[in-house]
Amino acid sequence: MAVPPEVLLDLLVRMVRIREFEEAGGRLMEQGKIPGALHLYVGEEAVAAGVCASLNRDDYLTSTHRGHGHLIAKGGDFKPMYAELFGKAAGYCRGKGGSMHIADLDLGMLGANGIVGGGPPIAVGAAWTAKRRGRGQVAACFFGDGASNQGTVHEAMNMAALWELPVVFVCENNLYGEYTRQDRHQTVADVAERAASYGMPGVVVDGMDVMAVHEATHEAVARARSGGGPSLLEAKTYRYFNHIGISPTSSYRSEDEVAQWRARDPIETFRQVLAKDGVLSLEQSDALRARVRSEVEEAIHYAEESPLPDPDTLLQDVYSEPAASATGGA
Amino acid sequence: MAVPPEVLLDLLVRMVRIREFEEAGGRLMEQGKIPGALHLYVGEEAVAAGVCASLNRDDYLTSTHRGHGHLIAKGGDFKPMYAELFGKAAGYCRGKGGSMHIADLDLGMLGANGIVGGGPPIAVGAAWTAKRRGRGQVAACFFGDGASNQGTVHEAMNMAALWELPVVFVCENNLYGEYTRQDRHQTVADVAERAASYGMPGVVVDGMDVMAVHEATHEAVARARSGGGPSLLEAKTYRYFNHIGISPTSSYRSEDEVAQWRARDPIETFRQVLAKDGVLSLEQSDALRARVRSEVEEAIHYAEESPLPDPDTLLQDVYSEPAASATGGA
Amino acid sequence: MTTAAVRQANYREAINEALRGEIERDPDVFLAGEDVAGHEGSFGASAGLLAAFGPERVVDTPISESGIIGMAVGAAATGLRPVVEVMFIDFIGVCMDQVLNQLAKMKYMFGGKARLPVVVRTTCGAGVRVAAQHSQSLEAMLCHIPGLKVVMPATPYDAKGLLISAIRDDNPVVFIEHKLLYRIQGEVPEEPYTLPLGVAEVRRPGTDLTIVSWSAMVHEALAAADELAQRGIHAEVIDLRTLSPLDAHTVLTSVHKTHRVVVAHEAVKFGGFGGEVAALIAEEAIDYLDAPVVRVGAPFSPVPFSPVLEDAWLPNRRQIVEAALRTMPARTGA
Amino acid sequence: MTTAAVRQANYREAINEALRGEIERDPDVFLAGEDVAGHEGSFGASAGLLAAFGPERVVDTPISESGIIGMAVGAAATGLRPVVEVMFIDFIGVCMDQVLNQLAKMKYMFGGKARLPVVVRTTCGAGVRVAAQHSQSLEAMLCHIPGLKVVMPATPYDAKGLLISAIRDDNPVVFIEHKLLYRIQGEVPEEPYTLPLGVAEVRRPGTDLTIVSWSAMVHEALAAADELAQRGIHAEVIDLRTLSPLDAHTVLTSVHKTHRVVVAHEAVKFGGFGGEVAALIAEEAIDYLDAPVVRVGAPFSPVPFSPVLEDAWLPNRRQIVEAALRTMPARTGA
């Protein structure tokens, strides 16, 4: 696949945007400025970026508890994202969802999800709509290695395969479900093997290599768009930080293991490739990063300054109706 | 496998017992004498018989809504079975369970189950106990082709494989889930293919051939007993009657299809083999059938005559305690 | 309701007409569930729909209830109006997460930026000898979930009008049909009509006592009211029709008039929705009460199989009459 | 409770001691759940247990809640005594069928011929900014299920004694720990002890008003009682501790004395378990009531993320005080 330079650049931008957003968000959480818990995507950027680069604005995406990266890669705007994380009225969800429920339906991003395995059945529904409309839309469905043992994932894959729905299932295999290593939660090494259970293609891809993810997705998306049905893509990847927040690691995995994966950092690797190939010099990618960083700072400033939700909005948005009828049936 | 004649006979007896029990039960249901709905096992006898012949009394079994055959094959007694179907106090469940919840824990039969996919996670638990005890017990887990799309089946197989539990998963693929043909509920032709998702052996076997089922189970059970972990056995079989009751069939499948499967009747085929091999003459198997039939009649008579439960037992058995505390917490 | 062509139809037919009319009217509406298409539904409610609308609009699914509800959530969030079936409400546990955490909460979690016009049709109720896992009335669990509406029609007329409203509503509605009601007959206009969700119906006016009920139990309440009338006690019978949102106004207005209340439902009494109704009255109308608020509901056990036990389990008109008498002066004085 | 070595411990430690003691005492007891072993539980409640008892007794599972509960059902029916964990009660929907239709009903469906000594430990509650799917209080759903017991301890002392009892009980018990309580301190004897399930505790005696509460809300009720005392109103605070079976006797005895009741819980008010308590009183003690039975509970919405909204959502002592004042003569006359 000969990839035009603007696409290569675009992949790098998506990854850098995720990295900078997440690291700053993580720090704010540890400082107690962002309330609650953030599941950060740092280390896994190549997956969201590589997948979403093949998606159009009107394609759909279901996400996980680790959802910021997916939203950013799908085109999410830093300002309403941080505002949401801060619990502000200007947030994507008016402060009601927070990190675990961040969503932008205008981008087809059907929400981060606090329920492991919650998203895949929803992706089936979105793909059903896409198929009915016949405009070639697809739905990308992200889930983790841990989630792959949840019954809903099985049900969703079976339904998508049965109806030849345009779903690209993307298993982000970061080797752990919380603190449990993959070999202690399942016997197969490759989740992609499970695709055979539904007669759909299953592919393993290096999730630290954004081009590899992009290529594999490109194929899967093309097949889905043209009525060829779903596929399962498994990206081998790694989260740098702990399950929650930015503290580096803990007893469940070795410093060594982390270091080995970090040595294959998807952003660093890719920017070296781009420099070598003359697409973007290292100085240029440094500048890009600096630009993104200031965009992050600006967005954080915006979010910090923006007003809290009015407590009177508490009972709005429960129902699609005047708020009066949203008070417990009475 | 050289099978001793008493084992061959035993297989035939199990099948004939199921057939006679079910046909008589179905008639009683259509006559309105047995209340509610019976899901009959007629046509599928070779599966339960072939599987249970490898089980010991202290092995476990989880079943489905179509559970009579499993209980009979595991050694169930006609009298408390019919009594249960009639809703009598002498029933296995004191009349509280009926067909869909018939159980005999003394035989390790952990209940028919009204929830499609309800049984497999329970089999995992029984096998956990078995493994902990270390006495070589196994758990057989029956489920249908339709059930194979339920998330619980996936979860149970993954857990059993992970912990190398002694479970023999038996998919009774009778081609339909209720009125929906297999190719309209899943894309794979062989449910056994799904075993690979859990790194366990998956075998397809002719479910109309009791010896084939028996042999395959024998192997799977031996492996499970010796610590080799679970396997998935798929038996291709067919139910002769409708989803419920004994009315022959309806629009969702052709008379022709039924006739083709009936032509391979597991009992008739097997008794011909036994006759040919000089194990049991046709007259002898006729006599066997007559004996079973009169046992059925006697059991029905017993059940019809036996008393209804005392309505005062209504609130017993909710809790393992004096009935007084079983009245809604108060 | 003044309608031109009022003719008789049963509850099943009423449901069927509502489905047919809405699938026809709105190309975004589709029906999905286990054996709803080829087999036309376990209770025949989708008879003829596959033939009329084809497999894109009337969809047989695998036995994957979580997948089915999730499919509805995803399809609704992207613009369609799914009507999905969970064959028996007893199976709601298989897909409760998708109902509780996805369907009901998505709109709120997204700050209002989603529309979830989903109807989950399901059946409830005992009395047909199918035992503990096919006979429950679990509406109380669903009423406790913000974001859902819960509808339980008692008559063919209501079934049609409320189902059409539910399908046109932009919110998730759980629509619960009692299996013993499918064959009851009643007046059902042929043309489509809507009935407002959240509005109870006074089925029988009375002055001495209010009986609040819903679904099949409404008919027991009416029978009890007949019996009470023979003793000179005039009971008002309220059919809630929609449990969430609850029409507190109609209930309280009646209590203000009668000063006595029986709440009757088929579900297990302990923790049942009758508690909510009784608590509402104890909170809002206690000064009007001349007697305890008596609840009639099933005892605290699973539904037994044996007919003799199931009949003993099932709440009925006799218990409603007894409850009513408990609220009457002669008794309350005791 | 007169015990020799009463020392301070927190709620988490109390849970941990109960688990440790029971796993040690009874070889049939084992603990299973997501990250309960290597990671020692999301809230640290199983600290040290894997090291002490090994992976056969303290078991990390895949993320398969239906599988986990089913495993408990099967293991219990065959003779073991599983204690399994569902990390947040919000996830109960993922495995509700195994709870509702298998665990709770197996004994009854089998005519009594099964013993299901299972404890399902889980956590509830809002206030830690984790939004709609990690903050719920769903006890009402579980209390409506015959066959289960439901326990919600409010103090470290109760947590230990009730958990030991739950593990030794031959019935399925859902044991719900409030996440805000893990750090509260209290007297906890080092040696094992049991507390009876189904017995409420009068946390503070009073004469003017009864406040019925449970779990974390008990502490709000006690704070409210302090405030009320400053106004000369002496509230009795009842901690139900076990919701099912409900200790109706203790509640009614108190109401007979005080004639006024507030029921306070953190769960959404509509359809919540407070309805059951209020209905009980409206049915059994109405003649003793001098005021409406007032319920305090969360409003009818999912739990919002933003702290300012979540704090507005959470029921608190102020609302309990206001509710109490609503029951007082000056107000009821209005």
Ligand SMILES: Cc1ncc(C[n+]2csc(CCOP(=O)(O)OP(=O)(O)O)c2C)c(N)n1
């Ligand atoms: C139904 C459910 N069970 C458990 C959890 C708690 N939980 C949150 S994230 C997580 C691990 C998920 O692992 P994986 O799917 O591999 O995703 P990762 O965190 O590695 O991205 C768990 C167990 C949950 N949120 N939902």
Ligand SMILES: Cc1ncc(C[n+]2csc(CCOP(=O)(O)OP(=O)(O)O)c2C)c(N)n1
């Ligand atoms: C959770 C659940 N969903 C749906 C049903 C209704 N139902 C009962 S049997 C059945 C078909 C099961 O098909 P299969 O597993 O192939 O078993 P078979 O009847 O063919 O033996 C269905 C859908 C149920 N009992 N439980």
Ligand SMILES: [Mg+2]
């Ligand atoms: Mg992972």
Ligand SMILES: [Mg+2]
């Ligand atoms: Mg089948």
